[in-house]
Amino acid sequence: MSKLRVDPIRCTAHGMCAELLPERVWLDDWGYPVIDGEPLSADLVEHARRAVAACPVLALTLDQSSRPAGREPRAETTRRR
Amino acid sequence: MSLPAHALPRLLAGFSPDRQMSLAEHVHVHGALPAGDRGLRQELSRSGLHGCGGGSFPFARKLDAVAARRGRPVVVVNGSEGEPLSWKDKLLLGHLPHLVLDGAVASARALGAREIVVAVESTGAAGAVHRAINEREGGRREGVSLRVQAVPASYLTGQETALIAALSGRPPLPAMTPPYPFEKGLAGRPTLLSNAETYAHAGLIARNGADWFRALGTRESPGTRLVTVTGAVAHAGVIEVAGGTEVKALLSAAGGITEPVVGLLFGGYAGIWAGVQARHWQLGEAELRSHGASLGPGIVLVLGQSSCPVSETARAARWLSDQSAGQCGPCVNGLDAIAGALEQLCDRGDHSGAYTHLERWCSLVNRRGACSLPDGAARFVITALRTFRPVFKDHALHGRCESCHQQGARRARSRERLVRV
Ligand SMILES: Cc1cc2nc3c(=O)[nH]c(=O)nc-3n(C[C@H](O)[C@H](O)[C@H](O)COP(=O)(O)O)c2cc1C
Ligand code: SF4
Ligand code: SF4
Secondary structure: OOEEEEOOOOOOOOOHHHHHOOOOEEEOOOOOEEEOOOOOOHHHHHHHHHHHHHOOOOOEEEEOOOOOOOOOOOOOOOOOO | OOOOOOOOOOOOOOOOOOOOOOHHHHHHHHOOOOOOOOOHHHHHHHHOOEOOOOOOOEHHHHHHHHHOOOOOOEEEEEEOOOOOOOOHHHHHHHHOHHHHHHHHHHHHHHHOOOEEEEEEOOHHHHHHHHHHHHHOHHHHHHOOEEEEEEOOOOHHHHOHHHHHHHHOOOOOOOOOOOOOOOOOOHHHOOEEEEEHHHHHHHHHHHHHHHHHHHOOEOOOOEOEEEEEEEEOEOOOEEEEEEOOEEHHHHHHHOOOEOOOEEEEEEOHHHOEEEOHHHHHOEEOHHHHHOOOOOOOOOEEEEEEOOOOHHHHHHHHHHHHHHHOOOOOHHHHHHHHHHHHHHHHHHHHOOOOOOHHHHHHHHHHHOOOOOOOHHHHHHHHHHHHHHHOHHHHHHHHHHOOOHHHHHHHHHHHHHOOOOOOO
16 A cells, blocks of 8 residues: 655655646645645556655655554654644 | 552642652652562553653553564653643652652663653753752662753753754754654664653552552543643642543632633643633543543643633744744744734734635644644644634734733733642
8 A cells, every 4th residue: 555645844845746646746825745645546656656756855755564554652643643 | 658549639749839859758758669660561551541741642552662672772751841831840850850750760670771861941850850860879779870961942842753852962853753762762772752740650650550540530531630720710830630520620729710711721832722611521631532622731721801812822823833843844834824814813903814714724734744733733723713713703803902902911920830739
């Protein structure tokens, strides 16, 4: 299962990702990408790879983790944190 | 000797506002910390102790996650407490430091850790902790090394990855997770990082066990919590309550309200606003969750009718925006936009239509930063908008109201740092 993730510290709002994957990424009022965190369907994975490769600051990653989500303690993300 | 299971206060037993409790007095009140860990992990798990730093994560699960990692772990006590409405960790570390140290020592033993670092930001508490560590000979007799380290005073310093950065001599800025501190924390080692109060409870559980802990509180919210109560109450301060205590009872314990109440804030600057009906809510994570609220780090602020919720919200939003580390676009831009719109609305009314964007901006910043500061800010603002809708509408039309003009002076009074049991 692949999920797209952005590192907001690295991201500098180039907006390339939204251009290459408009199905899953759109830009907010300030030009930063809002990413649909749902797993990507097979037909989108190739486009997502291209978006990841195009990000000039390597802020975009494709998580292909096999471990089930939510099993690690996320100390500050339990409820909302 | 130890405290009877049903006695309240527990943590604040023997507390004196004038001085720091010595090790001898501490042992007299609570008994000696047993040597070894006597199945501490299991007791902690049965106790149902949750973190008191805001996230309410089960403490035993965090301990287990650290224990499952390879490499020798480190224990970090988060005593930075940059939240302006919270005073409990300063109280614990400044007056009852041995409670906190006990929990840290017991946790270190359970993990096979040797090193304990207590992070504090106020110089006053640093001195108290330092003296307490000296009384314990630096932890030598307990098989650990205890040290206190001062960290920069800022709201963000208490965020766990920012705290690790600060303790490592870097600026206190959050980092992307994973890795979490339990995986790769101080000096790259698995790190148990918890709030000062969480350790204080753990220290008592190490002595008295899970059943003792659960003898107070409810099934869902066992034990006690420290709550900092401020605002329109006669005696603002830190109060220890059993889980499930009604908000009304907390307010009575704080000397009662001083004027008609228009709203209550639960959880501080990352918390949620609620109307007066919240006086009947029960103080416990599970109970509050059913209302969409949380105690956060143990904060209840009472807003009296002479305060203006709009100007309070605008002020808080600007403060939160100023606390942003400036690392993430949505946080930097979003919080500034939210604060700007609120300031304009509050002072001059809404001429640009920004009011209509506020809720959308709040959902737009949520979960989009490296840390959860923007999530908390959004929650604070959105629940204020919903709780005080008519007042916001009034401000949007007319700008500053009567109570806006008189607010400054009163605010100073509500900041009383009077500490009570
Ligand atoms: C902006 C921000 C500030 C925080 N400040 C503190 C703090 O001052 N003290 C604290 O214990 N936790 C603070 N936290 C929560 C910590 O990241 C972490 O969840 C907590 O220390 C874990 O301890 P606990 O499990 O015992 O609650 C803060 C979190 C955020 C996002
Ligand atoms: S391409 Fe990279 S830097 Fe540009 S908006 Fe997307 S994630 Fe951010
Ligand atoms: S979300 Fe905000 S406060 Fe948190 S790291 Fe990013 S910029 Fe800093």
